[in-house]
Amino acid sequence: MKAILIDIDDTLIDSLERTKAIAESILECEIRMGDMLNLDLEQIFFKYTDNSQKSHTNELRQLFRDTLLYKNRT
Numbered sequence: 001m002k003a004i005l006i007d008i009d010d011t012l013i014d015s016l017e018r019t020k021a022i023a024e025s026i027l028e029c030e031i032r033m034g035d036m037l038n039l040d041l042e043q044i045f046f047k048y049t050d051n052s053q054k055s056h057t058n059e060l061r062q063l064f065r066d067t068l069l070y071k072n073r074t
Contacts, residue, residue, distance in 0.1 A: 016033075016036055016037070018068075019036065019068065020033065020036045022064060022067050022068055023036075023044060023048075023064060025067075026060055026063055026064050026067070027045070027048045027049060027053065027060065029048055029050075031044065031048055035047065035048075041061065041064070042061075045057055045060060045061055045064075
């Protein structure tokens with residue numbers, strides 16, 4: 001029997017470290033773990049984008065989502 005497991009709310013698998021690593025990679029900075037626990041994605045991007053990134057925050061957020069969900073961008 002084959003099965004696919006989808007854990008949409010992190011109740012089975014804690015993916016916080018992976019989520020943090022993806023956000024840090026995209027934003028090219030270190031994000032405090034407390035912020036990862038207490039802020040939503042929009043707040044994280046608002047707080048951690050620098051001036052050069054502010055103009056394309058929506059693209060960065062989409063890249064984050066695509067990376068998190070393993071979507072291919074071509």
